[in-house]
Amino acid sequence: MSAAFNPNRRRLLGLLAGGAALSAAGWSAAGPLLVNPCRAAIPVALIDSPWLKQAWAGIDPAEVWDCHVHLAGLGDGGSGIEVGPQLSSWLHPLHYAQRLFYMNAGCAHEAPGKVDQAYVARLLNLCDAMPAGFKVMLFAFERFHDGKGDAHPEHSAFYVPNAWAAKLARDFPTRFEWVASLHPYRPGAADDLKAAIANGARAVKWLPAAMGMDPAAAQCDPFYRVLAETGTPLIVHCGEEKAVKGSDTQAYGSPLRLRRALDAGVKVVVAHCASLGKDLDDDGKIRPSFDLFLKLLAEPRARELLHGDISAITQRNRSPAIIRTLLERSDLHPRLLHGSDYPLPGIVPLTSPAALARAGLLPKAAVADLDLLRQHNPLLFDFALKRLLCWQGHSFSPAVFQTRRLFAASHA
Numbered sequence: 001m002s003a004a005f006n007p008n009r010r011r012l013l014g015l016l017a018g019g020a021a022l023s024a025a026g027w028s029a030a031g032p033l034l035v036n037p038c039r040a041a042i043p044v045a046l047i048d049s050p051w052l053k054q055a056w057a058g059i060d061p062a063e064v065w066d067c068h069v070h071l072a073g074l075g076d077g078g079s080g081i082e083v084g085p086q087l088s089s090w091l092h093p094l095h096y097a098q099r100l101f102y103m104n105a106g107c108a109h110e111a112p113g114k115v116d117q118a119y120v121a122r123l124l125n126l127c128d129a130m131p132a133g134f135k136v137m138l139f140a141f142e143r144f145h146d147g148k149g150d151a152h153p154e155h156s157a158f159y160v161p162n163a164w165a166a167k168l169a170r171d172f173p174t175r176f177e178w179v180a181s182l183h184p185y186r187p188g189a190a191d192d193l194k195a196a197i198a199n200g201a202r203a204v205k206w207l208p209a210a211m212g213m214d215p216a217a218a219q220c221d222p223f224y225r226v227l228a229e230t231g232t233p234l235i236v237h238c239g240e241e242k243a244v245k246g247s248d249t250q251a252y253g254s255p256l257r258l259r260r261a262l263d264a265g266v267k268v269v270v271a272h273c274a275s276l277g278k279d280l281d282d283d284g285k286i287r288p289s290f291d292l293f294l295k296l297l298a299e300p301r302a303r304e305l306l307h308g309d310i311s312a313i314t315q316r317n318r319s320p321a322i323i324r325t326l327l328e329r330s331d332l333h334p335r336l337l338h339g340s341d342y343p344l345p346g347i348v349p350l351t352s353p354a355a356l357a358r359a360g361l362l363p364k365a366a367v368a369d370l371d372l373l374r375q376h377n378p379l380l381f382d383f384a385l386k387r388l389l390c391w392q393g394h395s396f397s398p399a400v401f402q403t404r405r406l407f408a409a410s411h412a
């Protein structure tokens, strides 16, 4: 990929895309390096980095499954991926810019006609730098469906078929696991779910605000029964959805709407620990989604069942107070799971090790190595960053990173 490197074009593209994304996110000052340079091998300078050594100390790589990894592409390589009108048209310049930015983060934008393959090749390449046993869990992404269970491609920001994620896990079993995405209102959804689990799906991913399912609806019950019987976790994006804009279904993302799934005995993982946005509390007041997630964790129905993934919590649009709480609450660590939200850690302006160090959450001396590491391997960068997070002596316990235990337990 780097053979086709064209610094001027990439810089222009990156500044365009980055400028739009940054101003939309309300950031005024853009750093000089907005674009991921897409290097591959770990530089010699980092091989002996004490920070990298510290990141892996006491961790069994075979127990580390990064449980939040997105597949992206354009559908140009037989993947069946569809990019919705919002993400591909200049009429929606912000979304268009976002897509270019995602592609840069996955280093797939310089491979015309081969973007789907280039994205996967890059991901495998990044996994090669990880110790044997480490795996990533690849997300399929369901379309938006209405209340009757009919799909609406025109309202879908993007679509990644289950078949594509399943095929990649089959083709590269030492590095990839896959996560199905299925709408529970579809006719035959429970049977499709059984088939996906029989085909190796380790979990199911929902993004209610973008896909249109209400986790509190009775229509979900047959789906929940299959998840509970097979022990298959349901990963649900809660809180405000910034990365993908769907229809006007934001309220479906409240953590409190997951009670129905928990009461049905389903293992639930709240993506990003609901670290962004606000939702309606039981008393009718609007509260931070993260507070509602903590409230739900404390309810007896959630014991043994409710988890949170720590992907994206280090992004600049999250409050440092959330990281402090998660580090301090070691009683919750057995219920937290490492996920990177790849390709987002590769989007340079989204995460700032220097800002985290200034907030007292990261050793200042680790910043330079982490910045360099990200240029070469965003997956390893995200893992090392979260391993090194520290607040007044509190770090995430190794259990947070040894995520395999939850996902390998499901059975068809």
Ligand SMILES: [Zn+2]
Pocket (backbone or CB within 6 Å): 068, 070, 341
């Ligand atoms: Zn995500």
